[in-house]
Amino acid sequence: MIGEERKSLVFDTSAMIKYAKDEEGSAKVGELFKKHECIASSISAFEIVHKMGREDIRAALLSIAFFEEFFIFISPDYGLAKRAAILKLKYPQANLSMADAIIIQTAAERNARIVTCDKEWRVVKEAEIEII
Numbered sequence: 001m002i003g004e005e006r007k008s009l010v011f012d013t014s015a016m017i018k019y020a021k022d023e024e025g026s027a028k029v030g031e032l033f034k035k036h037e038c039i040a041s042s043i044s045a046f047e048i049v050h051k052m053g054r055e056d057i058r059a060a061l062l063s064i065a066f067f068e069e070f071f072i073f074i075s076p077d078y079g080l081a082k083r084a085a086i087l088k089l090k091y092p093q094a095n096l097s098m099a100d101a102i103i104i105q106t107a108a109e110r111n112a113r114i115v116t117c118d119k120e121w122r123v124v125k126e127a128e129i130e131i132i
Contacts, residue, residue: 008037010107012116013047020063025132042075
């Protein structure tokens with residue numbers, strides 16, 4: 001990998017949960033961890049604890065502690081939130097949640113590829129999307 005640039009990847013919550021639960025496709029997510037700078041929105045921390053915590057709060061907290069070791073968590077600011085809202089309005093067919101729009105906008109502003117399980121995101125042109 002001499003001379004090869006490590007591209008930043010922004011991970012959607014869906015891909016992070018897939019890895020944490022060792023679901024089909026988790027090995028691919030794990031390989032990406034090793035090869036790239038990993039970024040996640042702080043919104044994903046909420047989603048991981050909330051979604052996984054409904055089944056097993058201990059597993060949720062262990063998962064988020066693991067991700068804290070390997071990821072740079074970025075909190076949205078006022079400007080990013082406004083731009084994410086515009087992105088959400090631009091793609092009604094993608095059925096983006098607030099969190100989805102913030103995660104996509106985070107990637108777009110960093111020229112980073114997004115890793116997600118959400119096939120509906122394919123229509124978004126502001127960032128490169130990798131579906132797991």
